[in-house]
Amino acid sequence: MTLLERLGGRQAITAGVVDTFRTLSRHPHPSGQEEAAGRDYMAYLRDMGLNPVRDGAGNVLAEVPPSPGREGEPVLVLQGHMDMVCAVAPGSGFDPSAHPVTIVERKGYLCTDRRSSLGADNNLGNATALWVLKQGVSHGPLRLLFTVREEVGLEGAKEVSPAWLAGASALLNTDGFHLGRAIVGSAGGRREEWQKHLEWAPAPAGQGWRISLTGGTGGHSGDDIHLGRANPIVLLAQWLAERPQLAVASFTGGTAFNAIPSWAESVVVWNGTPETGALQDALGAFAATDPHLTLALTPADRPELVWTPTCRAELLSFVSGLRHGVFVMDPVFPQVVGASANVGVAGADGDTYTVKVFLRAARQAHMEELSALHQASADQTGFTGQWTGYPGWPGESSNPLAQQLDRVYQAQTGRGLEITAVHVGLEPSVLREKAPGLVMASTGPDILDAHSVDERAPLDTLADYALLLAGLLEAGIS
Numbered sequence: 001m002t003l004l005e006r007l008g009g010r011q012a013i014t015a016g017v018v019d020t021f022r023t024l025s026r027h028p029h030p031s032g033q034e035e036a037a038g039r040d041y042m043a044y045l046r047d048m049g050l051n052p053v054r055d056g057a058g059n060v061l062a063e064v065p066p067s068p069g070r071e072g073e074p075v076l077v078l079q080g081h082m083d084m085v086c087a088v089a090p091g092s093g094f095d096p097s098a099h100p101v102t103i104v105e106r107k108g109y110l111c112t113d114r115r116s117s118l119g120a121d122n123n124l125g126n127a128t129a130l131w132v133l134k135q136g137v138s139h140g141p142l143r144l145l146f147t148v149r150e151e152v153g154l155e156g157a158k159e160v161s162p163a164w165l166a167g168a169s170a171l172l173n174t175d176g177f178h179l180g181r182a183i184v185g186s187a188g189g190r191r192e193e194w195q196k197h198l199e200w201a202p203a204p205a206g207q208g209w210r211i212s213l214t215g216g217t218g219g220h221s222g223d224d225i226h227l228g229r230a231n232p233i234v235l236l237a238q239w240l241a242e243r244p245q246l247a248v249a250s251f252t253g254g255t256a257f258n259a260i261p262s263w264a265e266s267v268v269v270w271n272g273t274p275e276t277g278a279l280q281d282a283l284g285a286f287a288a289t290d291p292h293l294t295l296a297l298t299p300a301d302r303p304e305l306v307w308t309p310t311c312r313a314e315l316l317s318f319v320s321g322l323r324h325g326v327f328v329m330d331p332v333f334p335q336v337v338g339a340s341a342n343v344g345v346a347g348a349d350g351d352t353y354t355v356k357v358f359l360r361a362a363r364q365a366h367m368e369e370l371s372a373l374h375q376a377s378a379d380q381t382g383f384t385g386q387w388t389g390y391p392g393w394p395g396e397s398s399n400p401l402a403q404q405l406d407r408v409y410q411a412q413t414g415r416g417l418e419i420t421a422v423h424v425g426l427e428p429s430v431l432r433e434k435a436p437g438l439v440m441a442s443t444g445p446d447i448l449d450a451h452s453v454d455e456r457a458p459l460d461t462l463a464d465y466a467l468l469l470a471g472l473l474e475a476g477i478s
């Protein structure tokens, strides 16, 4: 009997995975509110005859004893996160804390009623792993690890005790999004917050003007950083830096560390009408990526105070000199960004000016190079910094877990797996520090438009992901 036959055929597999997904999604589980969902995981694991434990953070671990005769094999951890980004359709009345997602099967997809996102990221990967195990597939020593608060900075993974990973040889994360792909590396993140004390002087004679850039495309600071989109904060700062005659009273832009800014604006004082032709010309370079990016110059109330010339020069020199966009491509996976910077937010709160930057890099040397550049320009311009972050997961194409997955997939489908890295953060980044030497990879079922109300998973590929997991368990990892 083939593995497919033993699992009951494609239809039964799909139905079983969807049914398990529904069980795990019965309660709301946005990040930080995984309590009830965690109890559903615990109940499911107990139902399988296991003795799951939960740590203070809410993470869940269960040991799965090996099948008879496989006791001596290396330990594999199957891992995923229990929380979700619960996107909500405006005006739908959906409350992510109170309402479970409505799960629908429509036109070949597992999706929602479009009032909220689905949470297939990552409950669908977890559901597949649990359903496969429940079918009695043969396996070596296993641990199941389910984490909380992944979507808000890998916070649950940070709390995982090293003891939970001790003795394991490999970890397969199920948060991979694309069937047919194995991820073996991901970016570390560093949130930099740079601050400077503002020095003020009376505004010179002249008229107040507001210069704004709005309607930039923006986007995700990891997924979209290689697309060459405009950064209005940097563009406006560069233009202002070259025009010291314009006295600056304010300069603001962007909304989040990890979002490419779509806007920036400044209020200046000048005895005449500022000539913005060069800034308009600079926008021309972004006609393809940012077709709606618009420059506007409008009269503003004349401010009483402006930044002193020295403060102005230092501040604009710092902001316009920050790295933005791709810093380097990855040396092992040259099609993947290796390190990048996003100048996400700039603005004053009283006399304190703050610039928020998000750096990403899979390899520590790149992260250090990039942050040293920022530190050097901060030192020259009177900015001081603080940062938080998580480490990178530098990928190797020779990753033995990915190679084994590739052999299993090849045998099942006749096609190889794409072995690659991603320029966003995945939990192995954090787990790797707790268990040096642990071999890790990430795979997952196809999930489209995650973190949006259009999040969906094609039903006809769920069986393939289940077969890949089952095939790996049967083949073992040694």
Ligand SMILES: [Zn+2]
Residues within 6 Å of the ligand: 081, 121, 122, 150, 175
């Ligand atoms: Zn995820």
